[in-house]
Amino acid sequence: MKTFEENWTAWLDGQLSGRELAEFEASLPDKAAAEAEKANARKLGALLKSELGAPQLRNEEFFTRQLRERIMRESSGPSVEHEAKASTWWTIPRLLWMGTASLAVFLIFTVFVIRDKNPAEESQYLTQILNARVDPGVSPNATVSMFEAKQDRVTVLWTEGLQSLPADYAAK
Amino acid sequence: MQPEATLAQADVSDLELVTRCQNGDTEAFDELVTRYRTRVFGMIYNMVHSEQDAWDLAQDSFLKAWKSIKRFRGRSSFYTWIYRIVMNVTIDWLRKKHIKGGGGEFDDAIQLKEVEPASKTVPKSEALPHEIMQRSEVRARIDKAIAQLSPEHRAVILMKEIEEMQYHEIAETLGCSIGTVMSRLFYARKKLQSLLRDVYENI
Numbered sequence: 001m002k003t004f005e006e007n008w009t010a011w012l013d014g015q016l017s018g019r020e021l022a023e024f025e026a027s028l029p030d031k032a033a034a035e036a037e038k039a040n041a042r043k044l045g046a047l048l049k050s051e052l053g054a055p056q057l058r059n060e061e062f063f064t065r066q067l068r069e070r071i072m073r074e075s076s077g078p079s080v081e082h083e084a085k086a087s088t089w090w091t092i093p094r095l096l097w098m099g100t101a102s103l104a105v106f107l108i109f110t111v112f113v114i115r116d117k118n119p120a121e122e123s124q125y126l127t128q129i130l131n132a133r134v135d136p137g138v139s140p141n142a143t144v145s146m147f148e149a150k151q152d153r154v155t156v157l158w159t160e161g162l163q164s165l166p167a168d169y170a171a172k
Numbered sequence: 173m174q175p176e177a178t179l180a181q182a183d184v185s186d187l188e189l190v191t192r193c194q195n196g197d198t199e200a201f202d203e204l205v206t207r208y209r210t211r212v213f214g215m216i217y218n219m220v221h222s223e224q225d226a227w228d229l230a231q232d233s234f235l236k237a238w239k240s241i242k243r244f245r246g247r248s249s250f251y252t253w254i255y256r257i258v259m260n261v262t263i264d265w266l267r268k269k270h271i272k273g274g275g276g277e278f279d280d281a282i283q284l285k286e287v288e289p290a291s292k293t294v295p296k297s298e299a300l301p302h303e304i305m306q307r308s309e310v311r312a313r314i315d316k317a318i319a320q321l322s323p324e325h326r327a328v329i330l331m332k333e334i335e336e337m338q339y340h341e342i343a344e345t346l347g348c349s350i351g352t353v354m355s356r357l358f359y360a361r362k363k364l365q366s367l368l369r370d371v372y373e374n375i
Contacts, residue, residue, distance in 0.1 A: 008358055009354040013332075041365065044361060044364055044365055044372050047314070048314065048330075052311075052314060052330070057209055057210050057214075060209060060210070063205075064205050064209065067234050070235055074239075
């Protein structure tokens with residue numbers, strides 16, 4: 001829904017047509033006064049158009065040269081906008097870079113240190129320990145452990161808590 | 173810029189020149205400045221009524237255009253785009269000047285009934301018979317009348333009556349609705365009619 005001002009302006013500028021035009025003209029209380037006002041508005045427009053013609057820009061070439069020099073001057077020095085952009089640009093990559101570097105250091109540390117501490121790699125023995133009770137009726141606290149060094153092809157049998165050596169373990 | 177370069181670029185469209193500007197070609201920008209400097213200067217002059225201020229504001233407007241040319245997407249013509257910058261720069265300047273000068277409110281809020289009676293605000297036409305009225309005096313009267321309009325009303329009336337821009341172009345330039353443009357035109361015309369009635373009725 002257009003306001004009266006909008007309709008009036010459109011009517012003055014010949015922008016109303018058809019039903020809109022008929023409705024607006026019908027709503028005018030004094031058509032003759034409105035037509036006179038329209039004529040006045042057109043006279044005003046003609047006056048402005050004739051009297052406010054663009055004044056001549058003197059020294060046109062100097063205008064362009066001065067502008068070019070200002071552009072060059074501002075382009076050579078870092079502008080505030082550029083500094084602001086640079087500041088923004090540095091902050092995010094710097095954070096990303098630091099994050100990535102920290103992660104890499106952590107992974108390297110984890111891989112090397114934990115791998116070095118792996119008992120399987122650190123010891124020359126393969127810790128295959130057999131815990132077995134030997135005849136719990138005779139020796140309830142007895143355990144047998146076996147250590148095997150594959151590299152040296154040696155196996156050590158370690159027994160504890162035996163009250164007597166079972167017949168099966170006797171050296172033949 | 174060499175005259176030959178200007179001639180050679182005469183057929184190049186604004187859009188092509190803008191594309192070259194976006195790649196850092198200052199000569200292409202020189203060509204755009206050459207095309208629009210007179211109109212831009214004239215528009216600003218009619219807003220501020222001072223040649224020196226119009227020169228400075230035109231320089232500022234073109235400089236601002238150069239700095240933001242990479243953001244021009246071609247949705248409107250370059251002419252409309254540069255006018256938007258010109259209007260922003262000029263209206264800002266007028267408002268700051270008005271505040272510094274301690275002026276009151278502009279006439280945005282003035283109602284029709286307040287601007288209607290020409291006899292209360294304008295000297296009678298008999299006091300200035302058009303036979304003796306010099307062109308410069310007419311111009312001075314018009315400038316004085318326009319100076320009583322708010323920056324936004326000045327912009328609208330000048331763009332419509334001098335630049336013959338369409339409502340939608342004015343709206344796009346000023347960043348407002350078409351309805352606002354039409355409403356501002358209504359009040360600006362009423363105000364100028366009341367202030368200049370004797371002038372245009374005697375020419």
